[in-house]
Amino acid sequence: MARRSGTAILPLHGGRVPPWLATRMSSLGVVIAQAIVHHYGRDEFLQRLAHPFWFQSFGAVMGMDWHSSGITTSVIGALKRGLGPLSGELGIHVCGGRGQHSRKTPDELRLLGERVGFDGAKLTRASRLVAKVDSAAVQDGFDLYLHGFIVTDDGKWTVVQQGMNGDNKQARRYHWHSEDLKSFVDEPHSAIAGPVQGEIVNLTDRRAGASRSAQLELLTCLGPDRIVSELSALGDEAPAQALLPHLVMPAHHDVRSSDVFTRHLHGTLAAAAERGPVDFPELLLTPGVGARTVRSLAMVAEVVHGAPYRFRDPARFSLAHGGKDRHPYPVPLKVYDETIRVMKSAVLQAKLGRDEEMQALQRLDSQARRLEVVARGPALESFIAVERAASPALDGRSICGWEKDLAAKRSAGS
DSSP states (O other), X not given: OOOOOOEEEEEOOOOOOOHHHHHHHHHHHHHHHHHHHHHHXXXXXHHHHTOHHHHHHHHHHTTSOTTSTHHHHHHHXXXXXXXXXXXXXXXXXXXXXXGGGGGGHHHHHHHHHHHHOSOHHHHHHHHHHHHHIIIIIEESSOEEEEEEEEEETTSOEEEXXXXXXXXXXXXXXXXXXXXXXXXXXXXXXXXXXXXXOSOOEETTSGGGHHHHHHHHHHHHHTOHHHHHHHHHHHOSOOOOOOOOOOEEOOSOOSOOGGGSOHHHHHHHHHHHHHHHHHHOTTGGGSTTTHHXXXXXXXXXXXXXXXXXXXXXXXXXXXXXXXXXXXXXXXXXXXXXXXXXXXXXXXXXHHHTTOOHHHHHHHHHHHXXXXXXXXXXXXXXXXXXXXXXXXXXXXXXXXXXXEHHHHHHHHHHHO
């Protein structure tokens, strides 16, 4: 995967991740990271995090709200908690976070530099420049409140940071990647974009080079007070900023057929049905869980192995483990825990030199791509209805509580 930094626009959501989901997100996030590093190396993991569509899909497969701003905070937090104990083994470190945690990034990088051996001062400067560019050089109406700096032992890094626009009730996520980065101020992003919402200032545009030089000259020759008076005389008209491709999540919370490439979903379901009995016979002996878990594993396998174009519909990955707000359905904890168990086993076996389980997961992904050309399956609405009906038996849980308890209350009320 080539360098893929860019932006994502997300509905602004409040609330917190409940502990029962946060711990599982850390566990699943870590084993996915380990699987990617095992197959493709840690540089590839950095590249994935710098890809807005993959990042959104990564959060969705872990049970977070598939379209909301909360994915950014929860994913960075899950990785920081989960990868911390493994930083010595993987050589990957997660610094920063939301609010006050973002302001601790320089100290974390300095201490890491002393312990690991990279140039902590240089990376601290990079962290501050990235934050300044997305808050000052690009003035698009979003105030930064989250800064995650993911760095490897050899000093390569990815930054994921997020700003909010309270008036529009939107958040914008910015992705940076150190690979091939030549300048922090001359088109450092491969994309900066969002819905049309008025004029913005983008001094990182290559065409703004003369403007950057002129600003320095004006500041030196005229001083700030004179500049303000000159600008007042000119008025406030400026050319509109050209918009580039980007990820934009819809405002609606439910998962709709327009949000999912059904052909890809049918391929995943067909692959799980075909490869499951061959590669996961013991898993399929688990009453009520086995076949369903294989379907989730197929989506996790795609997050590990899928090409960039596979993540254009992040909503599809919420069909692996549902969402904490019951969209598309409550999180099936029996399935989630079984997915984590299988992934942990595969990673452990791979560390011991036995790749059979890892290869079985990879076959799930490749089989899904092969079968999606001919596979047929249920309509999305029917698929979600079946999952909701099965939710009490699969220990479905959401911020509303356990589904079996909610079902019992509904039955008592009727």
